[in-house]
Amino acid sequence: MTDETRLIVLNDCFTGGYTLPQFCIDNGIKKPLIVSEQKFSNFLWQVYVQFRYDKRLSAQFAVIDAPTATIKFSVYAILPPLQVKNISEATDFDAAICLTSQKIELDGKIIPFVELTSQFIRKTYAEIPALSFLQRHPKVKLFYTILPNNLKRYEGGLEFRKSLVELDALSKKIRAAKGKVVPTPFDRFGYTNEEVLRLNSLSGKITANLDGTTNMTDNDHPLVRIKDNKRLTANQPENFQHRIHFVGPCHFAGKWAPYDKTIESYLQQLINEHNLPWRVENESQVCVYRYQDMFYNLNTLNPAPGDIVLLWLTGNLTADNLPYLDVSDAFDPPYDYKEFYWADRHFNELGYKRIAERFFELFTANDFFRDVEFNYPAPPPINHRYGIPPQFEAGGAKNSVNPELEAYKQQLKSRKVPIGAIVMNCNPFTLGHRYLVEYAAAQVFKLYIFVVEEDKSEFPFADRFELVKQGVRDIANVEVIPSGKFIISQQTFSGYFNKAQLQDVAVDSSEDVEIFATEIAPTLGITIRFAGEEPTDNVTRQYNDTMKNILPRYGLEFREIPRKASGDEIISASTVRAALKIGDFDKIKRLVPETTLRYLQKHYSTREVKFSGEPINDDNVRATHLQKRYSLRLVKF
Numbered sequence: 001m002t003d004e005t006r007l008i009v010l011n012d013c014f015t016g017g018y019t020l021p022q023f024c025i026d027n028g029i030k031k032p033l034i035v036s037e038q039k040f041s042n043f044l045w046q047v048y049v050q051f052r053y054d055k056r057l058s059a060q061f062a063v064i065d066a067p068t069a070t071i072k073f074s075v076y077a078i079l080p081p082l083q084v085k086n087i088s089e090a091t092d093f094d095a096a097i098c099l100t101s102q103k104i105e106l107d108g109k110i111i112p113f114v115e116l117t118s119q120f121i122r123k124t125y126a127e128i129p130a131l132s133f134l135q136r137h138p139k140v141k142l143f144y145t146i147l148p149n150n151l152k153r154y155e156g157g158l159e160f161r162k163s164l165v166e167l168d169a170l171s172k173k174i175r176a177a178k179g180k181v182v183p184t185p186f187d188r189f190g191y192t193n194e195e196v197l198r199l200n201s202l203s204g205k206i207t208a209n210l211d212g213t214t215n216m217t218d219n220d221h222p223l224v225r226i227k228d229n230k231r232l233t234a235n236q237p238e239n240f241q242h243r244i245h246f247v248g249p250c251h252f253a254g255k256w257a258p259y260d261k262t263i264e265s266y267l268q269q270l271i272n273e274h275n276l277p278w279r280v281e282n283e284s285q286v287c288v289y290r291y292q293d294m295f296y297n298l299n300t301l302n303p304a305p306g307d308i309v310l311l312w313l314t315g316n317l318t319a320d321n322l323p324y325l326d327v328s329d330a331f332d333p334p335y336d337y338k339e340f341y342w343a344d345r346h347f348n349e350l351g352y353k354r355i356a357e358r359f360f361e362l363f364t365a366n367d368f369f370r371d372v373e374f375n376y377p378a379p380p381p382i383n384h385r386y387g388i389p390p391q392f393e394a395g396g397a398k399n400s401v402n403p404e405l406e407a408y409k410q411q412l413k414s415r416k417v418p419i420g421a422i423v424m425n426c427n428p429f430t431l432g433h434r435y436l437v438e439y440a441a442a443q444v445f446k447l448y449i450f451v452v453e454e455d456k457s458e459f460p461f462a463d464r465f466e467l468v469k470q471g472v473r474d475i476a477n478v479e480v481i482p483s484g485k486f487i488i489s490q491q492t493f494s495g496y497f498n499k500a501q502l503q504d505v506a507v508d509s510s511e512d513v514e515i516f517a518t519e520i521a522p523t524l525g526i527t528i529r530f531a532g533e534e535p536t537d538n539v540t541r542q543y544n545d546t547m548k549n550i551l552p553r554y555g556l557e558f559r560e561i562p563r564k565a566s567g568d569e570i571i572s573a574s575t576v577r578a579a580l581k582i583g584d585f586d587k588i589k590r591l592v593p594e595t596t597l598r599y600l601q602k603h604y605s606t607r608e609v610k611f612s613g614e615p616i617n618d619d620n621v622r623a624t625h626l627q628k629r630y631s632l633r634l635v636k637f
Helices: 003-014 020-026 038-053 112-134 156-163 166-175 186-187 191-201 261-274 291-299 350-366 403-414 432-440 461-472 496-503 510-524 537-556 574-581 586-589 596-604 619-624 628-636
Strands: 030-035 060-063 069-071 082-086 095-098 109-111 141-146 204-209 215-217 242-247 278-282 308-311 325-328 340-343 419-424 446-451 480-483 529-532 558-563
Touching: 020 030, 020 038, 020 112, 030 038, 038 060, 038 069, 038 082, 038 242, 060 480, 069 619, 082 261, 112 291, 112 510, 141 191, 166 191, 186 191, 186 496, 242 261, 403 596, 419 432, 419 510, 432 446, 432 461, 432 558, 446 461, 461 480, 461 596, 496 537, 510 537, 529 537, 537 558, 537 596, 574 586, 586 596
Parallel strands: 030 060, 030 095, 060 082, 095 109, 141 308, 141 325, 242 278, 242 308, 419 446, 419 529, 446 480, 529 558
Antiparallel strands: 069 082, 204 215
16 A cells, blocks of 8 residues: 555545544643645645644644745635645654654654555444444444454465466456366366356445445346345345344355355354254445445445444454454364465355355354354544534643533523424324324423425325324414434334334334434424333333433433223224225224214215215225325235
8 A cells, every 4th residue: 555545545544533632631641742744745735634623632744855845735824824834843752653654753652654555444334334233233332353364374375376267367368268168276166157247246236325335236047045135145034033144245245155055154054954043134235445335335225233243344343342253263273274265365165164154163162153242432523614523623632621611501491391293194084093182282481383395105294293283273382394314214213114014022112213303303392202002012112112212311311101092992094094905994983083084085075975984895996086196006905
């Protein structure tokens, strides 16, 4: 890696939120000396701006073999120019941080460019994204992994590496042969030349998205099997309690192996043989040395509490304070490591099988298949300008607490009026919803009703929203607003819209609740969130439990209200939809307010045919008497 490349890597880390001031603080450096070369003056100025904004500490700047100079840029009117000095003039520093590989002669601690870049990579590409992920999914167990992908480990390994073919070159040779058979190491497993090319291409065309993610093309070939940007895993069970998610590049993607002979498929086979209720998912990409891809994949996961995430980064990269599973000994004696490689750092299907066995051994020995909890450290404050914690963003390092100010703030808090919130789908709006609103509105100064905006219900959002507004318009302190994309949406809680298939599965709605607690509630001054009890729907009940656990951490109260009943039956929107399916408007009258009833009568009955409550078995007759846009919706019930 050249110096120019290292500067690019550091700049990428800066963009990720980790800066040189934060690096100094993390390493106990109070008086840093930043050493560079004259040709890197642009980059030196960027570092200077970081220290100017982050006033927790200052830095000196020295240039190798250059006279004292001033660097001026277009922000000169905002910040004073950077005064640099010759390195021979440098004094009074804790450590010299090198932005160059040139050898420097100084008395004191020197942090070489290679070491600096390595630490930044570990912090930005490994630790920070993983800790941020764990903050959103605190009940998930995440492990880095170390694989046996370096032949230097074994005696004679380097000589053995020289005897291995270069696989991409082999593919080119097969194509150049134009149909003539080319001998390959894959002959040992019975693969044809055409199948070797299939295993090499694996993903087919890889497309890059503007947000940094990459997509693999769907592929139905029996050796490849890619669907919805994921490589399939063989023998996955339909019924399970938890998942194991593999996130990483080529080794976890299973490059050069059939889909049913990847690490994931072999591990699933072992799990099935031991009757364990776990399902293995391959969430990996084939791109190597793109750490960002791995974390984009990680952030798109929706793991449930208790799930396990295994993360492998190129070069066996790990984070200093996060656990890892070391399976680098998987090929050690009594095994012959030469049996497991196609090429240096690439395993064959026997290697994948042995690695899967080693993972299973570690999981079993450490009870990872049981609910073992880990206490992960909190993520560093990196989601701010230049990585500066919020208490330092304004006014420098004025972070001391004024006791009198704090006491006065407490007095002000005692005067705050309670503001409540309810999130409702209202599919459609019922007397049960009305009861919940009346109950909550009587306990707060103002009540916000967030109507779920995601259009994945039987009744469209525009109609649901209007029904709620009409149904509560006589309650003065209530305001009805859309939920947007951040409250019970496909983005924050996709499981809500697939509840029928998830009733026996543990779902994780923590991201949705965290966003509400940290972003939505403070914006509107909400202090209480209400919800109805959920006696039948396991997904919604788990959502309520998540609110009970998370909201109090942010100073929000959660109140669960008993559901309203009609006779011996709990009033629910699903009951209304079931009655609507058979045209039982007599029952519907007992379950919904007048505004909802008029809406349903308008769209689901006609003057010629009055639904009397008896089932209508002729779908064609029913469709004839439905309003146009709802004729298909009713058939869905």
